[in-house]
Amino acid sequence: MSILVVGSVAFDTVQTPLGRADEVLGGSASYFSVAASFFAPVHLVAVVGEDFTPAHGAIFRERGVETGGLSRMPGKTFRWSGVYGEDLNQRTTLLTELNVFQHFRPELPDRLKKIEFLFLANIDPDLQRSVLRQMKRPRLVACDTMNFWISGKTDAVRETLKEVDILLINDEEARQLAEETNTVRAAKRILGWGPTSLVVKRGEYGAALFGPRSHFAVPAYPLLDPVDPTGAGDCFAGGFMGHLARTGRVEEGSLRQALITGSVMASFCVEDFSLRRFESLRPEEIRTRQKEFSRMTEFEELA
Amino acid sequence: MSILVVGSVAFDTVQTPLGRADEVLGGSASYFSVAASFFAPVHLVAVVGEDFTPAHGAIFRERGVETGGLSRMPGKTFRWSGVYGEDLNQRTTLLTELNVFQHFRPELPDRLKKIEFLFLANIDPDLQRSVLRQMKRPRLVACDTMNFWISGKTDAVRETLKEVDILLINDEEARQLAEETNTVRAAKRILGWGPTSLVVKRGEYGAALFGPRSHFAVPAYPLLDPVDPTGAGDCFAGGFMGHLARTGRVEEGSLRQALITGSVMASFCVEDFSLRRFESLRPEEIRTRQKEFSRMTEFEELA
Numbered sequence: 001m002s003i004l005v006v007g008s009v010a011f012d013t014v015q016t017p018l019g020r021a022d023e024v025l026g027g028s029a030s031y032f033s034v035a036a037s038f039f040a041p042v043h044l045v046a047v048v049g050e051d052f053t054p055a056h057g058a059i060f061r062e063r064g065v066e067t068g069g070l071s072r073m074p075g076k077t078f079r080w081s082g083v084y085g086e087d088l089n090q091r092t093t094l095l096t097e098l099n100v101f102q103h104f105r106p107e108l109p110d111r112l113k114k115i116e117f118l119f120l121a122n123i124d125p126d127l128q129r130s131v132l133r134q135m136k137r138p139r140l141v142a143c144d145t146m147n148f149w150i151s152g153k154t155d156a157v158r159e160t161l162k163e164v165d166i167l168l169i170n171d172e173e174a175r176q177l178a179e180e181t182n183t184v185r186a187a188k189r190i191l192g193w194g195p196t197s198l199v200v201k202r203g204e205y206g207a208a209l210f211g212p213r214s215h216f217a218v219p220a221y222p223l224l225d226p227v228d229p230t231g232a233g234d235c236f237a238g239g240f241m242g243h244l245a246r247t248g249r250v251e252e253g254s255l256r257q258a259l260i261t262g263s264v265m266a267s268f269c270v271e272d273f274s275l276r277r278f279e280s281l282r283p284e285e286i287r288t289r290q291k292e293f294s295r296m297t298e299f300e301e302l303a
Numbered sequence: 304m305s306i307l308v309v310g311s312v313a314f315d316t317v318q319t320p321l322g323r324a325d326e327v328l329g330g331s332a333s334y335f336s337v338a339a340s341f342f343a344p345v346h347l348v349a350v351v352g353e354d355f356t357p358a359h360g361a362i363f364r365e366r367g368v369e370t371g372g373l374s375r376m377p378g379k380t381f382r383w384s385g386v387y388g389e390d391l392n393q394r395t396t397l398l399t400e401l402n403v404f405q406h407f408r409p410e411l412p413d414r415l416k417k418i419e420f421l422f423l424a425n426i427d428p429d430l431q432r433s434v435l436r437q438m439k440r441p442r443l444v445a446c447d448t449m450n451f452w453i454s455g456k457t458d459a460v461r462e463t464l465k466e467v468d469i470l471l472i473n474d475e476e477a478r479q480l481a482e483e484t485n486t487v488r489a490a491k492r493i494l495g496w497g498p499t500s501l502v503v504k505r506g507e508y509g510a511a512l513f514g515p516r517s518h519f520a521v522p523a524y525p526l527l528d529p530v531d532p533t534g535a536g537d538c539f540a541g542g543f544m545g546h547l548a549r550t551g552r553v554e555e556g557s558l559r560q561a562l563i564t565g566s567v568m569a570s571f572c573v574e575d576f577s578l579r580r581f582e583s584l585r586p587e588e589i590r591t592r593q594k595e596f597s598r599m600t601e602f603e604e605l606a
Contacts, residue, residue: 087484205508219520256602299559
């Protein structure tokens with residue numbers, strides 16, 4: 001089955017202890033769609049400016065991401081710049097220039113309205129809902145959000161959550177959204193607002209899946225040489241949704257496997273700047289790492 | 304098989320968002336021995352002052368912890384006091400009064416020198432080594448340490464590590480000890496110094512086991528109402544060593560199960576102040592939670 005992602009395409013300038021990258025392809029929809037493209041057909045809806053050249057979109061073509069919904073508007077593409085501290089967990093945003101992204105009002109062409117799997121990447125929650133309204137009963141809807149919307153548009157985020165099956169956010173955002181300092185309590189609260197599942201991304205500590213009656217957690221893949229964590233959360237979501245769309249199944253067992261696949265794609269993302277690691281990534285490498293997750297987490301049940 | 308633990312017995316005064324406890328039983332050896340006592344015979348070597356009454360030691364008697372090595376010295380028992388922030392991850396130490404603990408020079412009676420499993424809790428690394436020297440070829444030696452010794456007695460810590468099989472420390476301590484910002488690199492480095500296994504405790508994020516050729520990680524048990532995290536790391540070590548001593552096996556599979564048992568005992572510890580939760584803890588509750596760890600981490604391998 002196919003996936004539709006609506007989100008941002010940006011030019012990022014990133015500095016980490018291992019180097020820097022200038023004006024490289026970034027944005028939530030870019031990361032998501034490239035990661036998901038390893039598992040299912042992906043349709044991308046986003047906006048870019050006049051400075052976005054065919055060279056910038058090369059990875060979408062290589063990965064077969066369908067970009068008919070990538071509209072071009074007068075002005076400049078969204079720009080973001082940030083610097084990471086020694087341990088890669090500390091990030092300081094140096095610049096956020098919305099540019100054409102501030103006028104983004106996604107209008108779906110008819111051909112995209114019947115896609116089964118919808119991912120609403122981190123955009124204004126009102127826009128997320130306007131996309132949802134245009135869709136014809138998608139099989140599964142997942143979304144992301146961030147502290148900016150949680151604090152600035154709390155009610156709109158809550159409205160969106162009513163119509164979403166799965167929310168994928170990080171630890172801190174979950175606590176902020178639920179106004180709870182304990183993640184388990186926060187999860188319980190958020191699940192009361194609409195989603196049937198909550199995925200909490202914990203960076204180097206892995207990820208957890210909270211369902212109405214179940215809890216599942218996986219560690220992160222242990223990386224000796226992480227380079228740049230930018231986009232890891234979006235690649236996680238891409239792998240997660242990619243797995244579900246590939247199998248067409250969304251029950252607990254599939255969600256658990258999707259969490260592993262999300263973790264695997266996030267781990268590859270972190271190994272290089274921007275989407276570079278995915279240019280050379282082979283399906284066998286994905287399978288190997290998926291299997292390593294089994295080795296890394298299995299133990300004999302205690303009698 | 305039996306376990307010998309050498310460490311501290313203290314009176315703690317702790318404040319958390321859920322309440323406070325004044326002058327309650329604490330200290331690394333107390334937490335460790337009570338947690339371990341659910342799995343194997345435990346012998347405790349530590350020091351207390353004249354203010355330590357039989358009532359203070361009630362839990363040791365109830366749990367069958369052998370306290371012949373708990374010596375009484377003129378003066379006051381070690382006191383520690385701390386306050387936790389809203390999310391229980393932030394702790395501020397208000398007071399550390401070593402009292403009789405500063406004169407602690409553990410001398411093992413002969414009957415304890417042949418015990419198979421030795422745990423050197425968080426004490427001066429020189430004392431840890433002096434205990435080791437008194438032992439007659441223990442089957443397995445594990446130890447803990449802390450930032451105070453890592454920064455103040457770096458060489459002594461490194462010397463001790465040469466003679467230890469398993470080091471159990473938290474994330475931050477591992478990075479500090481190895482002078483590496485990445486935990487995976489830190490683990491690799493530490494394993495080069497002597498221990499064959501490293502257990503990294505990550506609080507609410509669980510724990511990881513690093514061996515020469517393997518990596519294993521488990522999430523923490525999800526608690527809706529954590530009360531007081533004091534001693535959780537020592538109870539983790541107690542459950543970990545307890546499992547190994549009970550089965551008498553120390554190969555990879557047993558170490559993995561021991562990590563689960565450690566996580567289970569840490570989760571109980573956090574549910575109340577001091578060692579209170581263990582007063583009523585039943586073996587069936589431990590088994591139930593051990594099994595929940597399987598439910599919480601299992602997934603079907605990806606094809």
